[in-house]
Amino acid sequence: MRLELYLDLLSQPCRAVYIFAKKNDIPFKLCTTEVFKGQLLSKEFFQINRLRKVPVLKDGDFILTESSAILIYLSSKYQTADHWYPSDLQARARVHEYLGWHADCIRGTFGVPLWTRVMAPLIGVPVPEEKVQRNRTSMDRALQQLEDKFLGDRAFLAGQQVSLADLMALEELLQPVAVGYDLFEGRQRLAAWRERVEAFLGSDLLQETRGPILNILEQAVNKKVPNPPPEVYPYMLLRISRIP
């Protein structure tokens, strides 16, 4: 029974998992599960994940959620190169330190622009300008901490080589960029970091992974984003209401 990854490439953590698996030649079956088509709400998917979220890993009978847990599991099981999740005590601690801060300051925050610029207007629920500004301020603050504390004068976020930390961060930061935010402008160190990580991962893989998210703004402008089915609306409204 092959490894299965349930992913929606519009989702930042899903992209991180996809890139990691592909980059490391981990054989898996891609089970595309599209959030905005209501596929998380099906009875079949509920058997996979009662929390109705992606990404999910299914390895035989073993089911695992949470992107960081999935990444660590894959790195252990498939014995990927040490730099991804270093065995050195302090180096590994730096990866976890980043992931802890990421959960508080990156996750949630950098996903908001997709909602304010595309998904909320799509269902006719505009987000007040005040919230858009507040989100911009939160992102700016997080980017400053990312640059000063985590990157500093190092090549990568948790040390001198690419790790899971860089992967998770990069795909989160890409989300607002995909919908038109100039996050890297005026932030040379972060822009240089981005180039290094992307060079390491390879442009073909990145293009393949980011197809859906990079197309979404253009689709929205041309009114070609499919309307989500009605059963998805309550979840979308809940998500929108949670924007601080």
Place this chain on the structure above:
Amino acid sequence: MGLELYLDLLSQPCRAVYIFAKKNRIPFELRPVDLLKGQHLSDAFAQVNPLKKVPALKDGDFTLAESVAILLYLTHKYKVPDHWYPQDVQACALVDEYLAWQHTTLRRSCLRALWHKVMFPIFLGEPVSPEILAATLAELDVTVQLLEDNFLQNKAFLTGPHISLADLVAITELMHPVGAGCQVFEGRPKLAARHQRVEAAVGEDLFQEAHEVILKAKDSPPADPTIKQKLMPLVLAMIQ
């Protein structure tokens, strides 16, 4: 200079680190950081953790922030019993899964419950509207139910038959609303039973000691105006 742990037992993740270190007889110097006095905002503390948060660890020249990172660092360095963070890839993944999930869910709900119910009105002297409090307590209810239904289910502990880091982190979180007077275990016999088991596994004395501060949160004296001014924006950002 040996291991130093910068903690305030008012904070849930600090309690998890404290209990873990004590339970495993890890030798450390406790460096108290009084959050309600704003001590985490000092320049001296910023040398230990530029993110200005607790818990923080200092081991020689090595400084480390973030509770999960600290717990895992201690786990690996001091070679604690396997059940805390199993070698088995799948068992370990389940602990990682919980530690990741809780960060944006239970952690957040428990923190908001404490601040909306107790700390805003009593410590900061800022009333909280009944609507906001009701919404926060409703969210807490949903999250605690998820903990029971999705993670604990019929197991003895969150990720299997033995206590792990997941249980320690969860229990210290749940004590936050308990300290605020919320009855999180009412109508939840499975969760209540697990609570007893965790407390027994950790040791009652250590558990009580770690939770003395949070259980007295309701008796916090009001903040003086300077402190209040300093803390207010940070608190608001924290519980968003």
